[in-house]
Amino acid sequence: xxxxxxxxxxxxxxxxxxxxxxxxxxxxxxxxxxxxxxxxxxxxxxxxxxxxxxxxxxxxxxxxxxxxxxxxxxxxxxxxxxxxxxxxxxxxxxxxxxxxxxxxxxxxxxxxxxxxxxxxxxxxxxxxxxxxxxxxxxxxxxxxxxxxxxxxxxxxxxxxxxxxxxxxxxxxxxxxxxxxxxxxxxxxxxxxxxxxxxxxxxxxxxxxxxxxxxxxxxxxxxxxxxxxxxxxxxxxxxxxxxxxxxxxxxxxxxxxxxxxxxxxxxxxxx
Numbered sequence: 663x664x665x666x667x668x669x670x671x672x673x674x675x676x677x678x679x680x681x682x683x684x685x686x687x688x689x690x691x692x693x694x695x696x697x698x699x700x701x702x703x704x705x706x707x708x709x710x711x712x713x714x715x716x717x718x719x720x721x722x723x724x725x726x727x728x729x730x731x732x733x734x735x736x737x738x739x740x741x742x743x744x745x746x747x748x749x750x751x752x753x754x755x756x757x758x759x760x761x762x763x764x765x766x767x768x769x770x771x772x773x774x775x776x777x778x779x780x781x782x783x784x785x786x787x788x789x790x791x792x793x794x795x796x797x798x799x800x801x802x803x804x805x806x807x808x809x810x811x812x813x814x815x816x817x818x819x820x821x822x823x824x825x826x827x828x829x830x831x832x833x834x835x836x837x838x839x840x841x842x843x844x845x846x847x848x849x850x851x852x853x854x855x856x857x858x859x860x861x862x863x864x865x866x867x868x869x870x871x872x873x874x875x876x877x878x879x880x881x882x883x884x885x886x887x888x889x890x891x892x893x894x895x896x897x898x899x900x901x902x903x904x905x906x907x908x909x910x911x912x913x914x915x916x917x918x919x920x921x922x923x924x925x926x927x928x929x930x931x932x
Contacts, residue, residue: 750885767916811844814863842867865913882909
């Protein structure tokens with residue numbers, strides 16, 4: 663962002679000089695130039711005016727992005743920033759949300775049940791321990807950078823890689839990530855038969871600054887849209903693409919699971 667400010671500022675500072683020289687050239691040249699050259703010079707001068715106005719507008723936009731007010735309050739004193747860190751928790755519309763997971767497939771509860779069987783036999787609406795013999799010994803609890811989660815070990819290793827990338831490329835966002843839960847062996851809320859994908863230890867709910875995102879409103883926190891790119895690259899499916907938007911939710915894609923199965927990193931199923 664600082665670099666963008668610098669180049670735009672230099673361009674705006676030098677633009678008036680260029681405009682002045684263009685005017686001088688215009689009035690000097692048009693005394694002796696043919697009519698077609700005069701017309702061309704007039705067009706060039708108009709273009710310079712337009713470019714100068716456009717650069718000024720871009721600088722105004724960058725300034726607004728760097729100083730936008732947000733409704734989030736923080737426990738620490740605010741610090742000066744030249745990035746989008748002050749609006750990571752801002753709620754925004756999700757653009758083309760049904761296509762945010764291009765190339766990745768939802769590892770639905772029916773898909774997971776078909777591979778591994780149920781995570782336990784006596785499922786309810788409450789979180790219970792994993793008892794599935796294929797998976798229970800793979801459940802671990804570990805710090806994965808900004809959060810602590812309980813998941814299957816291959817998912818935790820993959821999640822650690824996601825957060826390492828976030829820490830390198832978006833350190834301010836990294837410091838603002840919170841979790842709303844990971845492993846929870848239960849049925850989907852309100853259902854008597856469908857198993858939550860959290861029940862398999864292959865998904866996690868995240869948010870910015872501990873603020874939970876509203877389910878199904880086609881909106882999300884700006885920071886989650888940035889996180890989604892890191893998760894997609896690591897083979898995770900973003901819940902913003904569900905028929906009912908759940909943008910806090912990130913789960914291992916079907917493609918990632920199939921890769922683990924081929925490599926013997928996860929059981930091949932029942």
